[in-house]
Amino acid sequence: MTAAPTADDLAQPFGSYFEVLRRWAAAQPDKPALIDEHGAIVWGDMLDRIDRIAARLLETGLERGQAVAILGASSTNYALVFLAAVRAGGVAAPLTTSASAEQLAAMAKDSGARHIFVDRAKLAELGDSSFPDLERIVLDEDLDDWMSARSRPELDMPPGEPDEPFNIIYSSGTTGTPKGIVQSHRMRWRQFASTAASWLDKGMEVRALASTPLYSNTTMVAFLAPLLAGGTVRIVGKFDTLKWLENAQGDRTTVTMLVPVQYQRLMDEPRFGEFDLSALQLKYCTSAPFSAELKREVLDRMPGALVEIYSMTEGGVVCLLEAHKFPDKLHTVGRPGPGSELKVLDDEDREVPPGTPGNLVGRSQTMMMGYRNRPDQTREGLWTDPASGEIWQRMGDIGRVDEDGFVELVGRAKDMIISGGFNIYPVDLENALLARPGVREAAVIGVPSRKWGETPVGFVTLAGDAPDSDTILKEVNAGLGKTQRLAQLHAITEMPRSHIGKLLKTELREDAERRGLPE
DSSP: OOOOOOHHHHTSSOOOHHHHHHHHHHHOTTSEEEEETTEEEEHHHHHHHHHHHHHHHHHTTOOTTOEEEEESSOOHHHHHHHHHHHHTTOEEEEOOTTSOHHHHHHHHHHHTOSEEEEOHHHHHHHOTTSSTTSEEEETTTTHHHHSOSSOOOGGGSOOOOTTSEEEEEEOSSOSSOOOEEEEEHHHHHHHHHHHHHHHHHTTOOOEEEEOSOTTSGGGGGGTHHHHHTTOEEEEOSSOOHHHHHHHHHHHTOOEEEEOHHHHHHHHHOTTGGGSOOTTOOEEEEOSSOOOHHHHHHHHHHSOSEEEEEEEETTEEEEEEEETTTOGGGTTSOOEEOTTOEEEEEOTTSOBOOTTOOEEEEEEOSOOOOEETTOHHHHHHTEEEOTTTOOEEEEEEEEEEEOTTSOEEEEEEGGGOEEETTEEEOHHHHHHHHHTSTTEEEEEEEEEEETTTEEEEEEEEEEOTTOOOHHHHHHHHHHTSOGGGOOSEEEEOSSOOBOTTOOBOHHHHHHHHHHHOOOO
């Protein structure tokens, strides 16, 4: 009988993701591996299905290093295709479901995929004529019949090399084509093998609840890492507080990842106290500002450790806040984790003294390979230390480091908005507003939202013959992705500016508060 992987196996500098999965499947073929609302797939069947999908991808022309696009609600079939794309020597390219049809077509083209797996609901929304140049497989209807009748021999699917791409994660929240963030096999191994090893070291039974979409980098902590630990992963299509609580109780969930707005909704759920969550050992949070007040409430009301992760999909520093250990540091995002480094720079890229706010740059073992097809933008996001020549990632945030090494975020460069865990760039929404007839000036800010964490609100100055702001709001939102849409749009007579002409978004935020903030 094949021995199950150990913590020492996962602690190696590099290894084959699928060799680890193969060993787990041999050691525990009848244990549930993936679960969704339609049922469970055991480890033995999961590996067989991954291999058969991978074999069919190769039979239908997938080339090594070529992307496989995936689009739809999270499900076990979605997870199988993600893993099979990598197993076949390809690159998993999950696409953002909230993007517009035009954005999705552009992402699919940018990825270089020749296959797209899409679920029936999304295909009905987009129309049967979508993605005409790709081989299209309907995830929830065609997959069983489409996959190969048998898997290909091992030699036909060699393991991924360290510097080959593992997946492409498309950034959310742009009105043009989102940037494709390419992550390597080495990066994914370093990111999740050590996490899985730590769970095995503790003797932890890993039953994960993945409640964010599989197209999001956030979700990988609750998807890829648990499988490396031989665990069971429940995949949720759409977050619902009562369903989450029922699943966590019924599965005896031990590990989960949630974004702040999901924690807020759980805390607001009237029936929260009716459910037994005592099996929870480890809760993660990332992707958006996580207030100290909400962290404190989660610590008080939910069992298990709470770890906030601060980083970027692109890489850079990884900060960890073990909130349960440092209740006096809940206003921070923690300290750089193992293998991570952080510097704080002024606007001239000079390092500032401790305690002084500045632009954050970071480096770690989990840096991206770059933006797909965008070398100039890849370079723009990097900073080279003139003293050492080391390459660092610009984090896009303004922060300071306290005397204990904890990082406090005090602002975000370029006023990026994070709504429901997804990035929204105001300039893209401003450009969409300026494209409407009669809009002379446009500015977009992020305001607090109990429902979304933050939500975008727009301000415009209008020409005399322009439509009213409600009409413009409807027209602009119709062309935006679901996560980008403006909650409010206000017409004003003049934009507030400094004496040198700089737009004063602080005054716009004050104006928005006076007018009444959205939910």
